Amino acid sequence: MKRILSIMGFVFAMGSITSLLIIGMDALTFERILANEQALFQSKVLDAFDVPYTTATINEVFIQNVEAIELDVNGETVTVYRDPKTGRISMEISGGGVWGPIIGVLTLEPDFVTIANVAILQQEETPGLGGRITEPAYLAKYIGVVFNPDVVVTKNIPSADNEVDAITGATGTSTRFQIILNDTHAKLFPLLQALEN
Amino acid sequence: MANLADIFITSILSGNIALTLILGMCPLIAISTNVKNAQGMGLAVIFVVTITGIINYPIYLLLQATGTERLSILVFIITIAATVQFLELFIEKVSPRMYNNFGLFLPLITVNCVVLAVSLFFVNRGYNFGQTAAFSFGASIGWALAIILLAAIREKMKNHSSVPRGLAGRGIVFVVLGILSLAFIGFTGLSFF
């Protein structure tokens, strides 16, 4: 009996000490982690708007130069970001990739159909194949592509204004990324147009 | 999102948890010296991974609801250890024959990273319950497939090949795994749906 009690006491003591430790560390790092995620998103939007910033001042620069607009998509609130100078609109895009979620930022020209910029925040695609989706050289291929009415990621040489070159050897990533882009655009395009009027 | 059959098949073939995600290597290498043991270990893994995957999903939802996702690793590990312990006792009581076949491998599973990985991956990939179940089952079948294939190859190699002494034993296993892995990645283009 005494042995069982001592085991239980030990387990209990260990449990409380470790939980306290973790809760303490969580309290210390929680705000920083949130701020990091926010700063990453803000940096991609500011990059797309060609607004200069430094890591220390990013939040102020973002608040001063970017206008946040809340849209109501069937009861769900989606925030998009507008650059008052150029009229460009940035929005978060997300969806399933091959291994895990792909999350990024899509920026459109003021006509709401031409892509001004695409950036990736998070992905877990195959390194060397689908993982190349984060390379600036690849993402640059999306600039100037038009949703007409969709974007098509093609394995052939792009010939129309809505076609983009796929990543060689990463058909899964390419098709899923195409779906993510088109879904987001289809969902928000009517609302953006309504906003304009 | 990807449908259930797609997740299931991918996790067995092109996304094989042992050969393309490189998880659960320690037991894969240690227990693949003969096919019989490999089968036992494979079965035990299918059992434990499927069950813990399904149990951990509601637990994660609970943690999420109370805002303590941070503790998920700790909680998952405890669930896994408890499930393994329980299964061991249960199988020993219910079917001693089954226990002889793979009960011995159960305690080793607590430190098999496949079990924890499945739980961590469904969190990372944001699966729903059905997808989690399909993924847990598929991933464990994939792992069992890998260990049985590897064991069969090692059994044959024992008699028919002369491996350089520096690679003999566990070294050559990595070369075999590399070739198997190439073959499994070849399934990537496969799509049924």
Place this chain on the structure above:
Amino acid sequence: MNRFWKRLQYTKWFNISKDGIFKENPIVVAVLGICSALAVTNRVENAIAMGLAVMFVVTASSLVVSAIRNFIPSRVRMITYMVIISSFVILVQMFLEAFFPVIAASLGAYLGLIVTNCIVMGRAEAFAVKNPLKYTFFDGVANSLGYMWILIAVAFFREILAFGTLLNFRVMPDTWVNWTVMALAPGGFFVLALIIWGVREWAKYFDVAAE
């Protein structure tokens, strides 16, 4: 100098360190901790981050186990290790997410999987629970250094061949064609097999029960 060297070789901590880094290297000799050794080694920076994270977890959890080794009831030994190890892993995870978010993102779920890295558990059970604090410290550091240098060696070859870069600096000529296979699992297996071969040939360590 010579005498100093001779005496050094007979100190316990020197031998513990040597065993951990070379003679009983956890990856090459014991073939433990392979999962993370291969899964995160397609870039050198990931390998270094993983190595440091494992070093912290191994050393810290071994020290704790060693400090309370006389109080751990042997029945709940394993689960005690697990709880201690996972707490430290959670701490590392939060630390990286707060201060090095890029590295935390690229290590992904593999960071959490340090919990089941057999090296951590292995050192707790094989060394820490039987030895006093100071030797445990050397053992933890030495074993994780042994783990880390193999990781970096694997990542070195894989990053150069797969991306033509080293720590993200371009080292290969522009005409270099990336070997994508090196970034995938098979590349890891082949490179690790060659490194194990090399180290064993050099250390004259062979599997006795060669099949």
